[in-house]
Amino acid sequence: MSEVAVVGFAQSPVAVRDDATTSGVEMLVPTIAEAFGACGITKSDIGFWCSGSSDYLAGRAFSFVSAVDAIGAVPPTMESHVEMDGAWALYEAWVKVLTGDADIALAYGFGKSSGAELRRVLALQLDPYLVAPLWPDSVSVAALQARLGLEAGRWTEKDMAEVAARSRAAAAGNPAAQVSGSVTAAELLDRPYVAEPLRAHDCAPVGDGAAVVIIASAARARELCERPAWITGFAHRIDSGSLGARDLLSVPSAAGASSAASADVGSVDVAELHAPFTHQEILLREAMGLGGDVAISPSGGALCGNPMFAAGLARIGLAARAVMSGRAGRALGHATSGPALQQNLVCVLSGASS
Amino acid sequence: MTQPATAPLRAPLDIEFDYTRSLGPVLSQFMAALAQRRILGARGADGRVHAPPFEYDPVTAEPPGDLLPVGPEGTVVSWSWMPEPLAGQPLAVPFAWALIRLDGADTALLHAVDAGSAAAMRTGLRVRPRWSAARTGSIRDIACFEPSGGPAVPDDPGTAEAADGMTVTPVRLHYMHTASPGEGFYLRGLAERRLLGQRCGVCGQVYVPPRGTCPADGVPTHEEVELSPSGTVTTFCIVNVGYPGQRVTPPYVAAAILLDGADIAFGHLVLGCDPSEVRMGMRVRAVWGDEGVSHFEPNGEADAPYESYERFM
Secondary structure (H helix, E strand, O other): OOOEEEEEEEEOOOEOOOOOOOOOHHHHHHHHHHHHHHHOOOHHHOOEEEEEOOHHHHOOOOOHHHHHHHHOOOOOOOEEEEOOOHHHHHHHHHHHHHOOOOOEEEEEEEEEHHHEOHHHHHHHHOOOOOOHHHOOOHHHHHHHHHHHHHHOOOOOHHHHHHHHHHHHHHHOOOOOOOOOOOOOHHHHHOOOEEEOOEEHHHEOOOOEEEEEEEEEEHHHHHHHOOOOEEEEEEEEEEOOOOHHHOOOOOOHHHHHHHHHHOOOHHHOOEEEOOOOEHHHHHHHHHHHOOOOOOEEOOOOOHHHOOOOOOHHHHHHHHHHHHHHOOOOOEEEEEEEEOOOOOEEEEEEEEOOOO | OOOOOOOOOEEEEEEEEEEEEEOHHHHHHHHHHHHOOOEEEEEOOOOOEEOOOOOOOOOOOOOOOOOEEEOOOEEEEEEEEEOOOOOOOOOOOOEEEEEEEEOOOOOOEEEEEOOOOHHHOOOOOEEEEEEOOEEOOOHHHEEEEEEOOOOOOOOOOOEEOOOOOEEEEEEEEEEEEEOOHHHHHHHHHHHOOOEEEEEOOOOOOEEOOOOOEOOOOOOEOOEEEEEOOEEEEEEEEEEOOOOOOOOOOOOEEEEEEEEOOOOOOEEEEEOOOOHHHOOOOOEEEEEEEOOEEEEEEEOOOOOOOHHHOHHHO
């Protein structure tokens, strides 16, 4: 198989932005420019563009078309879109480069999560016949999963709070983070429930943001980046859409994506996990077999900044940055989508081309 | 030129749409049974009973055989507490979301439990459905579940009018829409009865309405330009079809209008003459109304030559 590497990454600071539109253009233009600058390229070098976003965040149809202003699509360019996190857009871009249709491709994801009540909007991703008409919000659905694990003895509320405390401490070094700082698990456990058994610290904050990842074929990657992050495995899987028929304490799609992406995923140095709820980080580590010596989400993870449709792509970008900077030999980026970790994607990156 | 005011323009955006969905053979039976206050499940090839029923067996992908009755009571498998219910949810008072395994089933149904307080909820709690009085063949025919041990509500058969094989799902969403800086600049100009655009610093094109970003170059646009209220019809159509919410009675003309000094045409109405008089190259001017430009009308000038607008079509 021909080789493809991540050569550039940028993300906007995650925040509730009153000045940002649902088209994402204001967040994307500087972010794309930053990624171009790092690689020393311009828009004319990009052979394929792919975006991830959702009309449900924008409240209007075909909202992603407005975002195309940010890429300067004149003369016409090869462009595509997924109604998914930008991580899945990156997957499409990766396939495009693998097939030789493009040498350099750019994936971007963006979301103005704060345009409406996010947890309510996300009810619309549920089964439209049997579940969505009840409007179960995303936080409540995650809370059902959290309680199953608590009562099965898989984790405690203290374990969950410790995930939050560790994430916030790690995010202190991440300028894009929305939440960071020093707090103890005991302090967090003193705070009230928002959706028992979840407290605010168990849930990713609502934030707006954008992320951009540039990939290139082997022939171009070394020109653009001193130490490309070679994609050695890339896979995604999905579990049943029937919440009540799933075993919510195993995540077969995460285990399946991770083993398809790498036979030896436990040996990565860094794993950036897209866990929007504290207990989901615990579930993902177990499902993927990530041991205690793997640095988990040194950015602070999605718990410290979860711009919808960009956060998963940013996880891959951050994992790639760990490799490109030489801080990691191998790194894993993960993205999730759907209720209670229904869909999972894993991208494994290495400083050494195979 | 004036600088745009810094505060972004924001306004509520409420959208409503009702999805009418066909239910298919399995869910048609399930929903029709709900209207009759019965709950059905499906037995899979592995012997497990799914309630709600699957449409295709998750193991064999075969459709289910005859559906079988389950419940109506069940057991809470997991729950979470909703202290401040959101619009559209089954109850307006604090309630529990629960995964409920109905008697005879091996999978769980997600629904609301009217337990009164979180202290009254627990995994293992026995619950029974509380039926809606007016049932239409919808998951909401179950108003919610309630603890089985509580006082029984007097049996009221209510009404059942299930639409055959169809279900309607209302969707109501509430956004706070934010105008981009370019859009805000344009909208504030309209309030002053001025037509404002922006020029790209790279290609020099003038965009109206301004987009904040040049779609050709992908760079922010900063230079502000005031445009003439006069322009040229580059192309048009005569609208003869009515639709809900239409503000002008057909027939009328929707046109692409190139303002003098602009490099992009924008869509607007041409009124003030018979639709049959509108033609490509017709010179028009903006007519101001209470909400910006109401429409355009002929300004009496001689038609613009085709060459003057052909590259803008």
